[in-house]
Amino acid sequence: MLTAPEAEVMNVMWSIGEAAVADVVERLPRELAYTTVMTTIRILEEKGFVEKRGKRGRAFLYAAAVDKSAVTGSMTHEIAKRLFGGSVKSLMLNLISDSKVDSSDLAEIKQLIEQLEAGE
Known part of the structure; x- marks a missing residue:
């Protein structure tokens, strides 16, 4: 079960595919701090909903791991x-x-x- 912030992040991930934390922050329907989004993505990764896909510069890229x-x-x-x-x-x-x-x-x-x- 996803929390409300996790669901918001997942909806962005499903809509844009591969993304860095900054990409997700830009597209969220409400303003959330970069660190909050980064923590949420880390939790989603631990739960198996998101996976790392490499790097863009210094930023990790993430993508939805589940449909x-x-x-x-x-x-x-x-x-x-x-x-x-x-x-x-x-x-x-x-x-x-x-x-x-x-x-x-x-x-x-x-x-x-x-x-x-x-x-x-």
Whole structure:
């Protein structure tokens, strides 16, 4: 499970690929200190989410070591397990009923459900 700052860093890593700490700092949606981002990347490396890929000048380059869909899938199932007793249905109902779901998102959700039902 990623913390909120780890998820922010991973989203940048997934979007730009290989990056130095300074590259990540520049692209984060909110301002974080260079040392904070460097520490977060080191923690992500220890957890196996990020790997060193070499150097650019004196700066180490890092890249995501895991696919975004794998991480989001496992985190979603972990949230369902922790907060909804493992019920994906309860998680989905909570998301749909407590969020503002616009009509285009709702149509896409319906289409995905129809595709899943057709595949069964």
